[in-house]
Every structure is written in C-alpha cells, then in structure tokens.
Amino acid sequence: MAATLHDVARVAGVSFKTVSNVINNHPHVRDTTRARVEKAIEELGYRPNLTARSLRSGQTGAITLALPQLSLPYFAELADAVIEAAAKHGLVVLIEQTGADRKRELEVMASPRLKMSDGLIFSPLALGQEDAHLIKAEVPVVLLGERIFGSASDHVTMQNVTAARAATEHLLDLGKKRIAVVGAHEGEVIGSAGLRLRGYRDALEARGIPYDDGIVAYVVDWHRSNGAAAMHDLLDRGASFDAVFGLNDTLAQGAVRVLQEAGFRVPDDVAVIGFDDLDETRYSLPTLSTVDPGRTEIAETAIRMLMERIKEPNGMPPREIETAFRIVARESTAGASRA
Amino acid sequence: MAATLHDVARVAGVSFKTVSNVINNHPHVRDTTRARVEKAIEELGYRPNLTARSLRSGQTGAITLALPQLSLPYFAELADAVIEAAAKHGLVVLIEQTGADRKRELEVMASPRLKMSDGLIFSPLALGQEDAHLIKAEVPVVLLGERIFGSASDHVTMQNVTAARAATEHLLDLGKKRIAVVGAHEGEVIGSAGLRLRGYRDALEARGIPYDDGIVAYVVDWHRSNGAAAMHDLLDRGASFDAVFGLNDTLAQGAVRVLQEAGFRVPDDVAVIGFDDLDETRYSLPTLSTVDPGRTEIAETAIRMLMERIKEPNGMPPREIETAFRIVARESTAGASRA
DNA sequence: CTTCGGCGATGCAACGTTGTAAACTATCCT
DNA sequence: AGGATAGTTTACAACGTTGCATCGCCGAAG
Numbered sequence: 001m002a003a004t005l006h007d008v009a010r011v012a013g014v015s016f017k018t019v020s021n022v023i024n025n026h027p028h029v030r031d032t033t034r035a036r037v038e039k040a041i042e043e044l045g046y047r048p049n050l051t052a053r054s055l056r057s058g059q060t061g062a063i064t065l066a067l068p069q070l071s072l073p074y075f076a077e078l079a080d081a082v083i084e085a086a087a088k089h090g091l092v093v094l095i096e097q098t099g100a101d102r103k104r105e106l107e108v109m110a111s112p113r114l115k116m117s118d119g120l121i122f123s124p125l126a127l128g129q130e131d132a133h134l135i136k137a138e139v140p141v142v143l144l145g146e147r148i149f150g151s152a153s154d155h156v157t158m159q160n161v162t163a164a165r166a167a168t169e170h171l172l173d174l175g176k177k178r179i180a181v182v183g184a185h186e187g188e189v190i191g192s193a194g195l196r197l198r199g200y201r202d203a204l205e206a207r208g209i210p211y212d213d214g215i216v217a218y219v220v221d222w223h224r225s226n227g228a229a230a231m232h233d234l235l236d237r238g239a240s241f242d243a244v245f246g247l248n249d250t251l252a253q254g255a256v257r258v259l260q261e262a263g264f265r266v267p268d269d270v271a272v273i274g275f276d277d278l279d280e281t282r283y284s285l286p287t288l289s290t291v292d293p294g295r296t297e298i299a300e301t302a303i304r305m306l307m308e309r310i311k312e313p314n315g316m317p318p319r320e321i322e323t324a325f326r327i328v329a330r331e332s333t334a335g336a337s338r339a
Numbered sequence: 340m341a342a343t344l345h346d347v348a349r350v351a352g353v354s355f356k357t358v359s360n361v362i363n364n365h366p367h368v369r370d371t372t373r374a375r376v377e378k379a380i381e382e383l384g385y386r387p388n389l390t391a392r393s394l395r396s397g398q399t400g401a402i403t404l405a406l407p408q409l410s411l412p413y414f415a416e417l418a419d420a421v422i423e424a425a426a427k428h429g430l431v432v433l434i435e436q437t438g439a440d441r442k443r444e445l446e447v448m449a450s451p452r453l454k455m456s457d458g459l460i461f462s463p464l465a466l467g468q469e470d471a472h473l474i475k476a477e478v479p480v481v482l483l484g485e486r487i488f489g490s491a492s493d494h495v496t497m498q499n500v501t502a503a504r505a506a507t508e509h510l511l512d513l514g515k516k517r518i519a520v521v522g523a524h525e526g527e528v529i530g531s532a533g534l535r536l537r538g539y540r541d542a543l544e545a546r547g548i549p550y551d552d553g554i555v556a557y558v559v560d561w562h563r564s565n566g567a568a569a570m571h572d573l574l575d576r577g578a579s580f581d582a583v584f585g586l587n588d589t590l591a592q593g594a595v596r597v598l599q600e601a602g603f604r605v606p607d608d609v610a611v612i613g614f615d616d617l618d619e620t621r622y623s624l625p626t627l628s629t630v631d632p633g634r635t636e637i638a639e640t641a642i643r644m645l646m647e648r649i650k651e652p653n654g655m656p657p658r659e660i661e662t663a664f665r666i667v668a669r670e671s672t673a674g675a676s677r678a
Numbered sequence: 679c680t681t682c683g684g685c686g687a688t689g690c691a692a693c694g695t696t697g698t699a700a701a702c703t704a705t706c707c708t
Numbered sequence: 709a710g711g712a713t714a715g716t717t718t719a720c721a722a723c724g725t726t727g728c729a730t731c732g733c734c735g736a737a738g
Binding site: 051 | 341386387389391394399401409410412415418419422423426431432433434435451452454455477563564567593595596618619622623624
C-alpha cells in the first residue's frame with residue numbers, strides 16, 4: 001500500500017496537515033519540522049495521490065488531445081509537438097482518436113472522460129463549419145485546423161491561403177506556367193483543401209494566369225493512394241502541366257510516384273511542392289519541397305491558450321490565431337529556374 | 340457547476356445513495372424509483388465525476404503508454420493500435436514520450452503521474468537488458484520490444500529472429516545470393532538489431548552460405564537518413580550484393596533511395612525487404628516488401644495482459660508472449676525469381 | 679503586566695463517489 | 709396474527725487531499 005499523508009505524519013510525529021503544508025511549500029513551517037517531515041517522506045517513499053488532489057482541487061494536470069488518427073503522419077507529428085509543449089508546462093496528454101468519424105468527434109466533446117483532463121485540444125476532420133455551434137465541452141476547448149471558424153472556442157490555425165499562395169508563387173518563380181493541383185475537394189470553400197485552393201487561385205490571378213479546372217484533380221481523402229489516383233487521372237485526361245501543387249505532402253508523394261512511373265523526371269519535367277513539412281519529406285526521392293506550417297508554434301500556442309482558459313474560462317472573447325509559415329525548397333523544385 | 344449525486348437526489352426526492360445505486364445498476368431498485376431518478380439525471384444533465392469515482396475505487400480507467408517519439412512512424416502506428424485496443428475495453432490512453440532518453444525512461448516509471456493511470460505499457464529504447472531489474476512501477480507494467488527480456492513484468496514481443504530469418508529466406512528463395520544488411524548495431528546481441536541479424540545469420544547458415552561482414556552496414560540510429568548513409572557506405576566500399584535486408588522499413592526506404600540514385604533498379608538489380616510493415620511501405624516506389632510483425636496483435640495482447648494484471652497483480656508469474664508475423668511480398672522483391 | 683500580532687501547528691470540513699451495514703417495507707408462510 | 713423473508717432505501721464512513729478557521733505560543737509594544 002502506498003503511504004499517505006497520515007502515515008508520514010505518524011512517522012514524523014506531526015499532524016497530517018503539517019505534512020501537507022510541507023509538501024505545498026506553505027510558508028510558516030519551522031525548518032526543523034520541515035526537515036523531520038521530509039525525512040519521513042523519504043523514508044516511506046511517500047508520493048502524493050494525484051487523484052485525491054484532483055478531486056480536491058478540481059484540476060487534473062492532464063489535457064486531452066483529440067485527433068483523427070495517429071497513423072496519419074501529420075497528426076502523429078502534431079501529437080508529438082503537443083505532448084512536448086504540454087510537458088514543458090508539467091501537463092500530461094491523453095489522446096483520443098476519432099477516426100475522422102462525425103459521431104466519435106461529437107462523443108469526444110460529450111464524454112464524461114473528458115473531465116479526467118482540464119482541457120481539450122481538438123482537431124476535427126468530420127465536423128465542419130455548420131457545426132461551429134456544437135464545439136463546446138465541459139472543459140475549455142482549443143480548436144485546431146481549418147474546418148471551423150468563428151466558434152465560441154479559441155482557435156489556432158495555419159495561414160492556409162497565404163501559405164498556399166506562396167507555394168504556388170514558388171513554382172511560378174521557377175518559370176512554371178501550368179501548375180496542376182492534386183487534392184482539391186469538390187465544392188469546398190473553407191477546410192484545408194478549399195483554403196489552399198483559394199491561395200493557389202490568388203497567386204495565379206495576381207500574375208494574370210487564368211485558372212484552368214482541367215488541371216485540378218479532385219479527391220475524397222488525403223492519403224497517398226489518393227494522390228496517386230489523382231495523378232493517374234490527370235495523366236489519363238491528357239492534361240498538360242509542368243508543375244504540381246499537392247495540397248498536402250502525402251498527396252504530393254503519391255503524385256510524385258506516379259509521375260516517376262510514367263517517365264517524368266521530378267523536378268526537371270515536373271516540379272512538385274507539397275504542404276505540411278512532414279519529417280519524411282526530407283528523405284523521399286527526390287526530397288520534397290513543401291510548406292512548413294509552423295507545427296511547433298501551433299502546438300505551443302494551443303497549449304498556452306488552453307492554460308489561459310483553464311485559469312480564466314471567461315477571461316476574454318474567443319481568439320483566432322494564425323501561425324507563421326515558411327516555404328521549404330528542396331529537390332522536387334530545385335534548379336529549373338527560368339533565369 | 341456540474342450536478343452531483345446530491346443534486347439529482349434532491350430533485351428526485353430520494354437519498355443520494357439511491358441515485359448511486361441507479362447509476363451502478365444495483366439490482367434492488369424499484370422501477371418507479373429508477374424512472375424518477377433517471378428523469379432527474381436527464382433533467383440536470385448529470386455526469387458522474389470520474390475523479391471522485393477514481394479516488395473511491397482506486398482505478399482510473401486510463402493507462403499510460405510510454406514510447407520514444409510519435410514522429411517515428413513505427414511508434415505512431417503502435418500508439419494507434421494501442422489506443423484502439425484500449426478503447427475496446429473502455430480505457431483511455433495517456434501518452435508519454437521519452438525521446439529514447441535513459442533518464443526520461445526511468446522517470447516515466449518513477450513519476451507520481453503514473454498513478455493517474457491503472458497500468459503502463461512501456462516501449463523502452465534507451466534502457467537495455469542490464470536494466471531489467473529497474474523495470475518496475477507503482478502500477479502493473481507490460482513491456483514491449485526486444486531490448487529487455489526476463490524482467491519481472493509481462494512482456495510482448497515480436498518474433499524477431501524467426502521473422503528475420505523468414506525475410507532472409509524470402510530473398511534467398513528469389514535466387515539472391517549476396518544479401519546485404521542495413522542497420523546492424525555494433526556488438527548488439529539482443530535488441531531488435533541483434534535479434535534480426537541473428538535471424539539473418541540463421542537463414543544463411545541453414546543454406547550453407549557463409550556470413551560476410553563486408554556486406555553488413557552498421558548504423559547508430561534507425562532513421563531514414565541512417566539507411567541512406569549505410570547504403571552509401573556499402574557502395575563506397577565497393578561491396579557487391581544482389582539484395583538488401585533493411586532491419587526496419589525506414590532504413591530500407593533510405594537504402595532504396597540511395598540505390599535508385601546510384602542507378603540500381605529495385606528489384607531487378609537489387610531486391611529489398613524491410614521490417615515493420617509501416618503503412619507508407621504500401622505507397623513507396625517501388626512498394627516495399629516487409630515483415631508484418633503483428634502490431635494489432637501486440638497491442639491487443641498488451642492490453643489484455645495489462646488488464647489481467649490490474650485485476651490480479653500477483654496472479655501469475657511474468658509472462659513472455661511472441662506474436663505471429665507474416666512476410667508481405669511487394670514490388671521491391673517482385674519477379675526476379677530464379678525458377 | 680496586559681495586549682497585540684505574527685508565526686507555527688493543528689482540526690475540521692469538504693471535494694463526489696462507492697461499500698457496508700442497517701433500517702424500513704411489503705409479502706408470504708405457518 | 710406473528711414472524712421470517714426478500715426487496716428497497718437509507719445512513720455513515722471512507723478514499724487522500726487542500727482551504728479555512730482556530731489555537732497556542734512567543735516577543736514586542738503599550
């Protein structure tokens with residue numbers, strides 16, 4: 001059995017409350033008493049019971065991170081960043097997978113389990129803008145991603161439009177004229193796909209290049225196989241293009257693979273850029289140019305906002321924060337400069 | 340403020356204990372009473388306070404999963420599997436990253452936070468066999484991986500030797516004669532690298548092929564860049580080989596990349612097999628043959644064993660379980676059969 | 679010499695739940 | 709009708725902690 005305050009108190013010959021005072025660095029404890037208590041703590045190997053402390057204090061020291069699936073590299077890296085950011089503040093992270101299922105996403109917010117943590121960082125993939133009013137829980141929520149704006153919760157998002165525009169401009173600056181898009185979502189306006197396509201169109205428009213739906217490939221999911229299928233689709237249609245903007249890295253990698261199989265050289269025949277800066281893009285063949293959306297900053301900002309909300313739930317109106325991005329130029333867009 | 344048992348009791352006009360009985364499906368509750376209580380629960384939106392329940396019951400309904408880092412795909416997929424397996428039993432998973440740091444790995448087992456969960460599934464990467472006696476915590480532990488055998492904890496491991504032997508035989512069956520190894524660890528006997536190299540040697544020996552240290556590349560870490568560097572090393576040495584066994588998929592992918600850059604065709608010139616069956620191996624170019632080590636089974640077995648230990652901590656001596664593996668033949672070892 | 683203030687230590691209550699035991703009620707048998 | 713029996717509800721304590729209020733003590737101030 002684990003030792004309790006009472007056990008320590010008995011050994012140290014003080015009241016259990018004094019032991020509590022020692023542990024909580026209460027100011028008025030005589031040095032000799034403190035020493036005696038600490039010796040007893042040492043001796044018994046006492047460790048505070050965090051469950052009891054939680055019950056009493058109403059705080060758990062844990063937060064929940066809800067995301068679609070860890071086997072999707074983007075979310076694995078996001079989780080990594082969130083856990084590290086949380087650890088810096090002594091918080092531990094409980095992970096819930098929703099499988100991008102609407103029902104499970106709603107359940108996460110409604111589950112009593114959520115109260116085993118002090119707050120929720122939530123990255124939905126099934127819920128959308130029309131569900132903004134459903135984003136609420138018994139604990140403070142920080143929303144991630146680009147599917148829902150203007151909810152009652154704090155929100156951290158990447159600069160999708162601006163970053164996608166910069167990625168497109170990166171290709172244009174290489175002298176590319178016909179930039180295909182892989183991964184658009186039919187009819188989507190917000191959401192990662194919608195916003196990134198918007199940035200793409202903005203870039204074209206600024207240069208006076210007409211938008212051609214014939215070189216935009218639509219997909220349903222953002223897995224590598226979808227990127228491959230989309231590229232097959234483009235090639236089958238006989239589309240002509242000299243560059244590809246994969247709306248995320250995974251799609252871009254699928255597209256690169258199909259391009260290479262079809263005999264195109266990347267970047268010489270077709271330059272390719274992705275989006276997300278997954279770790280693996282540094283090791284693919286060729287290494288993939290991409291957009292670093294500021295994952296660490298997203299994680300740290302989310303944790304900071306969540307802690308502020310936990311401390312003061314109604315301290316301020318919901319905030320929406322965009323993180324800084326960065327174009328990462330690698331082999332898949334190397335050389336080939338128009339000069 | 341959240342409603343409590345007392346609030347519900349007041350509304351329903353019963354004692355708070357009766358409400359508790361309703362919630363816990365206590366048998367002797369009159370139907371009319373139950374209905375009245377349930378109505379009150381509904382009305383107030385009562386949700387049990389899990390922290391209080393934990394304090395009272397001594398169980399939290401959570402388990403801790405400690406692993407090196409989620410941004411390593413193998414561990415991300417392992418975590419995915421563990422979370423899903425845990426969810427089937429109504430358990431929630433708290434993830435601790437150790438960064439493969441010895442100090443942090445020891446801290447995970449010593450931290451009082453661990454008591455916020457009922458058990459620990461621990462995949463160490465810095466601790467080794469000599470630390471077997473250090474594997475203990477205030478909660479039951481199930482050890483994963485191949486670094487430590489014979490500890491006082493239950494242990495789930497893949498069949499490294501047998502599976503590596505099968506992988507090697509798969510290459511031999513294609514008619515390959517000189518199989519290079521990428522990813523060996525200097526002087527390691529157990530551990531994934533040591534065991535898989537053992538399986539490789541066993542396969543060669545069984546066919547009467549001498550072991551040649553000249554086509555074994557040693558690395559320190561198992562990242563993709565290490566696989567690439569190791570392959571560079573082999574090529575620079577002028578080593579000659581017609582197949583490669585990457586001791587994990589990531590290494591194999593790095594090696595494939597360098598081979599392709601150097602003008603070798605995979606699998607025609609050099610066949611390659613990896614180990615782990617990462618999701619992404621299904622999408623690389625070429626798709627990578629590999630060993631499926633039974634990740635789902637590992638996760639489910641670990642959860643099952645942990646739950647048994649939680650229920651009965653000293654019910655039985657420590658168990659060591661090996662999961663079933665499967666050779667996954669894909670393009671990187673396709674055709675080229677000797678026939 | 680009394681009073682006051684601050685230090686040091688303590689006791690009690692409370693956080694919200696469940697287990698144990700007891701109390702009450704209705705039913706059934708003799 | 710009396711008592712045993714089973715069914716239903718309740719009271720109380722406990723899980724281990726922290727906040728609040730209190731209390732005794734000592735030195736300083738009046």
